[in-house]
Amino acid sequence: LTAGPGRALRVRYRLTPEPGVDPVARARHLAREQTVECPEGIAPEAEERALAAVEEIAARDDGSFDVTLAFPLEVTGGDLLQLVNVLWGNVSLQSDVRLERIDWPRALLDRFAGPAFGVEGVRRLCGSAPGRPLLATALKPLGSSPRELARRAAEAALGGVDLIKDDHGLGDQEWAPFRERVLTVAEHVARANRASGGATLYAPNLTGPVDRLPERLETVAEAGLRAALVAPMLLGLDTVRALAATSGLALIAHPAFAGSLVTGPGATGHALPPGVLFGDLFRLAGADAVVFPHAGGRFPFALDDCRDLERHLTAPLGALRGALPVFAGGIDAARLEQVIPLYGADVVYLIGGSLFLQPDVRAAASELARRVRRVPPRSAP
Amino acid sequence: LTAGPGRALRVRYRLTPEPGVDPVARARHLAREQTVECPEGIAPEAEERALAAVEEIAARDDGSFDVTLAFPLEVTGGDLLQLVNVLWGNVSLQSDVRLERIDWPRALLDRFAGPAFGVEGVRRLCGSAPGRPLLATALKPLGSSPRELARRAAEAALGGVDLIKDDHGLGDQEWAPFRERVLTVAEHVARANRASGGATLYAPNLTGPVDRLPERLETVAEAGLRAALVAPMLLGLDTVRALAATSGLALIAHPAFAGSLVTGPGATGHALPPGVLFGDLFRLAGADAVVFPHAGGRFPFALDDCRDLERHLTAPLGALRGALPVFAGGIDAARLEQVIPLYGADVVYLIGGSLFLQPDVRAAASELARRVRRVPPRSAP
Numbered sequence: 071l072t073a074g075p076g077r078a079l080r081v082r083y084r085l086t087p088e089p090g091v092d093p094v095a096r097a098r099h100l101a102r103e104q105t106v107e108c109p110e111g112i113a114p115e116a117e118e119r120a121l122a123a124v125e126e127i128a129a130r131d132d133g134s135f136d137v138t139l140a141f142p143l144e145v146t147g148g149d150l151l152q153l154v155n156v157l158w159g160n161v162s163l164q165s166d167v168r169l170e171r172i173d174w175p176r177a178l179l180d181r182f183a184g185p186a187f188g189v190e191g192v193r194r195l196c197g198s199a200p201g202r203p204l205l206a207t208a209l210k211p212l213g214s215s216p217r218e219l220a221r222r223a224a225e226a227a228l229g230g231v232d233l234i235k236d237d238h239g240l241g242d243q244e245w246a247p248f249r250e251r252v253l254t255v256a257e258h259v260a261r262a263n264r265a266s267g268g269a270t271l272y273a274p275n276l277t278g279p280v281d282r283l284p285e286r287l288e289t290v291a292e293a294g295l296r297a298a299l300v301a302p303m304l305l306g307l308d309t310v311r312a313l314a315a316t317s318g319l320a321l322i323a324h325p326a327f328a329g330s331l332v333t334g335p336g337a338t339g340h341a342l343p344p345g346v347l348f349g350d351l352f353r354l355a356g357a358d359a360v361v362f363p364h365a366g367g368r369f370p371f372a373l374d375d376c377r378d379l380e381r382h383l384t385a386p387l388g389a390l391r392g393a394l395p396v397f398a399g400g401i402d403a404a405r406l407e408q409v410i411p412l413y414g415a416d417v418v419y420l421i422g423g424s425l426f427l428q429p430d431v432r433a434a435a436s437e438l439a440r441r442v443r444r445v446p447p448r449s450a451p
Numbered sequence: 452l453t454a455g456p457g458r459a460l461r462v463r464y465r466l467t468p469e470p471g472v473d474p475v476a477r478a479r480h481l482a483r484e485q486t487v488e489c490p491e492g493i494a495p496e497a498e499e500r501a502l503a504a505v506e507e508i509a510a511r512d513d514g515s516f517d518v519t520l521a522f523p524l525e526v527t528g529g530d531l532l533q534l535v536n537v538l539w540g541n542v543s544l545q546s547d548v549r550l551e552r553i554d555w556p557r558a559l560l561d562r563f564a565g566p567a568f569g570v571e572g573v574r575r576l577c578g579s580a581p582g583r584p585l586l587a588t589a590l591k592p593l594g595s596s597p598r599e600l601a602r603r604a605a606e607a608a609l610g611g612v613d614l615i616k617d618d619h620g621l622g623d624q625e626w627a628p629f630r631e632r633v634l635t636v637a638e639h640v641a642r643a644n645r646a647s648g649g650a651t652l653y654a655p656n657l658t659g660p661v662d663r664l665p666e667r668l669e670t671v672a673e674a675g676l677r678a679a680l681v682a683p684m685l686l687g688l689d690t691v692r693a694l695a696a697t698s699g700l701a702l703i704a705h706p707a708f709a710g711s712l713v714t715g716p717g718a719t720g721h722a723l724p725p726g727v728l729f730g731d732l733f734r735l736a737g738a739d740a741v742v743f744p745h746a747g748g749r750f751p752f753a754l755d756d757c758r759d760l761e762r763h764l765t766a767p768l769g770a771l772r773g774a775l776p777v778f779a780g781g782i783d784a785a786r787l788e789q790v791i792p793l794y795g796a797d798v799v800y801l802i803g804g805s806l807f808l809q810p811d812v813r814a815a816a817s818e819l820a821r822r823v824r825r826v827p828p829r830s831a832p
Contacts, residue, residue: 213501306687
């Protein structure tokens with residue numbers, strides 16, 4: 071990661087300086103804040119090594135500016151958290167700036183393993199042919215017993231759902247302690263798979279306490295499971311990276327707690343576009359699939375955000391495997407057919423609450439699975 | 452954590468429903484989103500156990516509503532991350548809501564150990580008498596060699612600074628690899644302490660990769676250090692909790708990456724007030740001190756935010772120790788005397804860049820230390 075030509079991390083920020091603030095001076099402050107974090111004159115040699123360069127400032131019609139900073143690669147030290155800190159550390163505390171896009175240099179990408187399974191690996195785990203979207207559901211609600219959850223999971227599996235993930239609120243509550251819940255649900259899903267000849271994948275939720283993760287991973291292995299749900303902004307992005315590298319599990323990332331960070335037409339965050347946080351960064355951290363609320367549901371994201379996320383997760387990014395967007399948050403049977411033609415085949419549609427509301431969950435799941443297999447996804451561009 | 456009278460977690464949210472949305476229905480959705488996360492009718496028994504109750508809805512003059520939800524304690528399962536998920540998980544993705552305050556039930560607080568050192572413990576580590584604020588500085592800049600950093604740290608220590616923390620951008624960069632940097636700086640600070648008879652505390656930055664934390668902790672122990680800097684929103688809040696519980700180090704928490712989460716007059720976040728995130732939650736996670744940008748510097752927080760943070764960190768909170776606010780982000784010698792009378796004695800003032808800009812760092816530090824000892828803090832209320 072030695073500095074040198076073509077070995078910089080280029081990041082574009084959107085700057086809206088307060089009235090009277092010189093945008094060039096503000097851009098230089100930004101470069102300083104995110105690297106040497108000190109006034110000029112303390113250590114000229116260190117600044118020569120580590121200070122980001124202001125490469126471009128372009129005025130926009132709305133009075134804001136597009137500012138491109140070039141960071142010497144070595145400021146990250148090859149560490150994911152220091153990378154995030156360089157991108158959005160101190161300036162997260164300033165209200166006149168947000169991050170727009172990152173040009174990833176190959177030398178930096180090559181420091182990260184990314185998804186251990188990726189799109190093809192997840193398909194393999196749940197026995198899906200390429201060329202069609204996957205169908206997922208969320209096991210709920212919190213407050214249910216392991217048996218109740220297992221019964222619901224088995225119905226969904228018998229109906230042909232590809233992937234069942236725990237609701238991200240399921241932890242180690244007394245109503246359904248982690249070990250008992252995971253073993254019971256896994257057993258019922260395995261039995262359903264044997265009965266149907268299917269390969270529904272069950273992904274239990276891995277959350278805190280972090281010092282119990284090793285014990286939880288043992289339970290997951292004991293249950294014969296190959297996937298887990300994680301919430302990177304709760305668990306910590308680098309804990310997810312470490313899990314991706316060592317657990318042998320396909321990881322489905324959940325956006326809990328992360329919403330306040332993302333920008334977008336209906337969002338109020340001022341940090342990062344959904345494609346950068348849930349796309350670039352989650353993929354770099356090793357998420358094999360990323361849950362995101364689809365437009366038109368009960369979350370304020372736009373269709374463009376969803377398309378952008380699909381692109382960030384599936385487009386080439388160094389040697390990193392692609393990851394699957396998991397569109398959720400209010401997709402039901404009625405909307406499924408309208409949504410499928412908008413995306414390519416490497417997408418997961420998650421139908422949660424509305425599925426378990428049906429009197430015959432198995433039949434309803436089966437009908438959803440048929441639709442996902444029948445409606446042609448958008449053909450490759 | 453069994454449910455029962457007086458055993459609920461009460462949280463007040465500020466709701467600004469879209470035009471035409473019924474606030475009562477919206478409040479009920481909020482309660483549902485953060486617990487059972489499913490439509491009514493799937494599992495009435497589970498809902499009886501886990502669904503939050505809407506306890507109060509009060510209209511405000513500005514068209515918004517104060518909504519108080521009461522969560523059954525057991526939804527958290529006693530886990531910090533699931534607690535945060537309940538407070539601000541899915542609704543982080545919705546733009547019409549923010550969190551205002553939390554009434555902490557004793558039964559929940561008692562599940563967490565909080566700061567291992569607290570205000571008195573940190574004073575003990577740096578040999579400070581009670582009744583006066585502490586003086587801190589930040590070791591910088593990124594790009595310096597271990598020797599350059601060590602020389603600066605020694606000057607600050609000789610000048611009587613109580614606490615020297617690494618800049619939060621110092622990781623494991625080739626210019627100053629973690630082990631070499633920490634051992635070199637620690638040695639110079641120890642030598643300065645022997646020369647001056649002081650007890651300046653040096654806190655190196657602990658960041659990723661998380662799987663190298665055990666090795667880093669060994670280096671810190673080998674260097675004879677008793678404190679470390681952590682950025683909870685990067686490292687993960689529960690990783691910080693685990694470090695507080697097991698490392699034997701006093702932890703100074705840094706707000707990097709966390710800014711996009713906090714509300715405030717000049718902030719654009721829509722999540723939590725600084726007092727709740729940096730006060731309640733960081734304290735619960737075991738931070739002994741919390742760095743926060745003081746009003747009037749280069750970050751957009753107000754004086755009220757700073758006072759509020761002091762209160763959240765130092766006021767009684769179950770059996771948890773108090774923690775020190777570390778006001779930073781542009782305090783210099785000139786402002787120090789104006790700021791000290793605004794706060795009590797249990798506060799740290801961090802003067803970073805402007806200190807190392809002085810031609811004689813030791814003399815400048817010494818003058819700052821004199822001021823911190825001389826100006827009377829606000830007397831106890």
